[in-house]
Amino acid sequence: MTDIVLKTEGLTKHYGGVHALNDANFELRAGEHIAIVGDNGAGKSTFVRQITGVESRTKGKIWFDGREVSFTGPLDARESGMECVFQNLALADDLDVPSNLFLGREIIRFNLGPFSILNRKAMRAATEEGLKRTGVKIPNLDNPIRNMSGGQRQCVAIARSASFASKLIIMDEPTAALGVQETAQVENIIRTLKDRGIPLILVSHNLRQVIDLVDRIIVFRRGHIVASLNKDETDGNDIVSYITGVKSQNTATASI
Numbered sequence: 001m002t003d004i005v006l007k008t009e010g011l012t013k014h015y016g017g018v019h020a021l022n023d024a025n026f027e028l029r030a031g032e033h034i035a036i037v038g039d040n041g042a043g044k045s046t047f048v049r050q051i052t053g054v055e056s057r058t059k060g061k062i063w064f065d066g067r068e069v070s071f072t073g074p075l076d077a078r079e080s081g082m083e084c085v086f087q088n089l090a091l092a093d094d095l096d097v098p099s100n101l102f103l104g105r106e107i108i109r110f111n112l113g114p115f116s117i118l119n120r121k122a123m124r125a126a127t128e129e130g131l132k133r134t135g136v137k138i139p140n141l142d143n144p145i146r147n148m149s150g151g152q153r154q155c156v157a158i159a160r161s162a163s164f165a166s167k168l169i170i171m172d173e174p175t176a177a178l179g180v181q182e183t184a185q186v187e188n189i190i191r192t193l194k195d196r197g198i199p200l201i202l203v204s205h206n207l208r209q210v211i212d213l214v215d216r217i218i219v220f221r222r223g224h225i226v227a228s229l230n231k232d233e234t235d236g237n238d239i240v241s242y243i244t245g246v247k248s249q250n251t252a253t254a255s256i
Contacts, residue, residue: 081167151182
């Protein structure tokens with residue numbers, strides 16, 4: 001289907017004798033927000049690492065934006081329009097907000113080889129626009145990242161992804177270490193992305209957050225996708241039943 005942004009078929013990852021991911025069949029459609037849930041070790045992060053090119057898969061196929069892909073790393077995925085906010089955020093503590101947003105994608109004023117001069121004015125203007133578009137509020141853009149709160153750091157990482165992702169954003173536990181107010185800000189950013197029609201995969205243990213924010217919920221258990229649930233047709237107790245193995249759809253493909 002032309003509206004399928006991401007598709008996996010038989011995606012599998014084995015670490016020696018450990019089967020971390022087995023035959024994951026998954027589809028994400030244009031504009032759709034999907035949550036991936038499951039207990040620790042269920043295969044959620046392994047799945048994300050395969051589709052973003054962090055690790056090579058044991059077997060299986062991946063299609064992104066209408067073509068079969070085999071990313072050699074996160075940079076390759078990023079250049080194709082897929083952005084991921086990992087739990088470690090991958091921010092440079094000593095740099096300010098514009099420098100972090102454009103890390104690896106700096107705007108050059110004069111290209112003089114190793115002594116090239118950055119266009120900091122253009123980078124700052126683009127940063128302000130990107131923050132405004134995603135609803136992120138950072139009081140002082142010149143403040144080094146190390147001086148910011150956990151919530152502000154998370155918002156910078158999300159804003160960086162949202163500013164450049166043209167086709168898909170993946171967030172791995174974006175509010176796990178945040179307080180109530182900071183969590184609310186991140187959730188508002190996710191809603192803004194929904195309004196903009198940007199597809200999103202959210203990995204989260206927070207079932208309240210999942211039900212509030214996404215269209216569909218994919219449950220992983222012991223390396224398998226065991227359920228694909230429409231948000232409006234399920235609740236927290238139902239989701240937990242699949243996570244714990246009390247119930248199982250034995251679904252073949254995680255799609256509607």
